[in-house]
Amino acid sequence: MRRFAARTLPLQRKAASLSGRQGGAGSSCRQAKELVVGSSDCTWFGTEAGGMKSLCASVARNSYSPRKRSCFTNRRQEMNKLNRSTFAAAIILIGAVLAGCQSVPTAKLIHATTDAPAAIGPYSQMVQSGDLYYLSGVIPLTMDGRSISGNNVEEQTRVVLDYINATLRSQGMGMGNVLMSNVYLVDLNQFPAFNKVYAEYFSSAPPARATVQVSRLPRDVQVEIAVVARR
Numbered sequence: 740m741r742r743f744a745a746r747t748l749p750l751q752r753k754a755a756s757l758s759g760r761q762g763g764a765g766s767s768c769r770q771a772k773e774l775v776v777g778s779s780d781c782t783w784f785g786t787e788a789g790g791m792k793s794l795c796a797s798v799a800r801n802s803y804s805p806r807k808r809s810c811f812t813n814r815r816q817e818m819n820k821l822n823r824s825t826f827a828a829a830i831i832l833i834g835a836v837l838a839g840c841q842s843v844p845t846a847k848l849i850h851a852t853t854d855a856p857a858a859i860g861p862y863s864q865m866v867q868s869g870d871l872y873y874l875s876g877v878i879p880l881t882m883d884g885r886s887i888s889g890n891n892v893e894e895q896t897r898v899v900l901d902y903i904n905a906t907l908r909s910q911g912m913g914m915g916n917v918l919m920s921n922v923y924l925v926d927l928n929q930f931p932a933f934n935k936v937y938a939e940y941f942s943s944a945p946p947a948r949a950t951v952q953v954s955r956l957p958r959d960v961q962v963e964i965a966v967v968a969r970r
Contacts, residue, residue, distance in 0.1 A: 845868060845869045847866060847867070847868055848866070848867040848868075849863045849865070849866060849867075850863075850864065850865040850866070850867060850872075850906075850909065850910060851863065851864045851865065852864065852865075852905060852906050852909035854902075854905035854906070854908075854909060855877070855882075855902040855903075855905050855906050856880045856881070856882055856883075856884045856902065857884065858875065859884055862875050863875065864906060865906055865910070867910075870969055870970045871967060871968070871969050872907070872910065872912070872916075872967070872968045872969070872970070873967050874903060874906055874907075874965060874966045874967070874968070875965060876921075876923070876963045876964065876965040877899045877902045877903055877906075877963065877964055877965070878899065878956065878957055878958060878960045878962070878963045879894075879895035879896075879898035879899050879960055879962065880958065880960075887958055887959075887960055891932070891961070892924070892926075892929040892932050892933050892961045892962055893932050893933070893935070893936050895960060895961050895962050896933050896936040896937060896962050896964075897936050899962060899963070899964050900914075900936070900937070900940045900964070903917075903964065903966055904940070907968055910970070911970070912968055912970055914940050914941060915943075915944070916968040916969055916970060917941070917946040917966045917967070917968045918946050918947065918966075918967050918968060918969050919946055919947045919948070919949075919966060919967040920941075920946050920947070920948040920949075920964060920965075920966045921948075921949050921964065921965045921966070922937075922948060922949065922950040922951070922962070922963075922964050923950075923951060923952075923953050923956060923962065923963040923964070924950065924951070924952055924953070924961065924962055925952065925953060925954070925955065925956055925960075925961050925962075926952065926961070927950075927952040929961065930950065933962060946966070
């Protein structure tokens with residue numbers, strides 16, 4: 740048995756109208772046969788054995804079938820959903836590619852300035868990774884690094900913060916770029932004196948901070964500060 744299916748509902752309607760026109764069933768059926776092709780899961784019309792007349796009658800009967808219209812409508816809706824899903828997937832893929840391009844890690848860069856004491860061990864004054872800058876702990880030494888600068892915690896804190904500011908300025912930044920500050924004191928009883936000087940350098944939008952007491956610091960200084968900044 741050979742089955743024939745209508746491509747679209749408009750073709751079915753046109754085929755049905757042909758069956759009622761003047762000119763006889765033969766010519767109408769021949770035209771209807773040209774409109775009814777292939778295979779479809781939705782609509783089936785007559786058989787080859789049944790003749791073109793029954794085929795034309797079947798087209799006419801089924802032209803306005805709600806079930807057929809519903810089937811074709813559902814297919815169009817499914818295709819629309821598929822197209823929208825494909826478009827959304829493409830957008831997500833493009834976004835992921837762009838995000839991956841932006842997250843490519845940058846090389847570690849080492850910076851140093853002569854406006855602060857040079858590193859005297861296996862460490863760097865400042866390390867850059869992307870737009871983040873990590874400053875090693877700074878202690879209150881003289882510029883030549885041979886002795887301590889400052890006789891009390893207030894003076895030593897000012898020396899340390901001046902060195903930090905100078906190091907940041909060498910890279911076009913300032914104290915306002917500091918995100919995090921790690922403070923080491925040998926005596927937390929000196930915290931109020933230290934904090935008074937510290938507040939002068941971070942008067943607006945101060946960075947996050949951690950302050951701890953330690954048993955001893957290099958060169959027996961009273962304070963050491965390390966910061967993280969962002970350009």
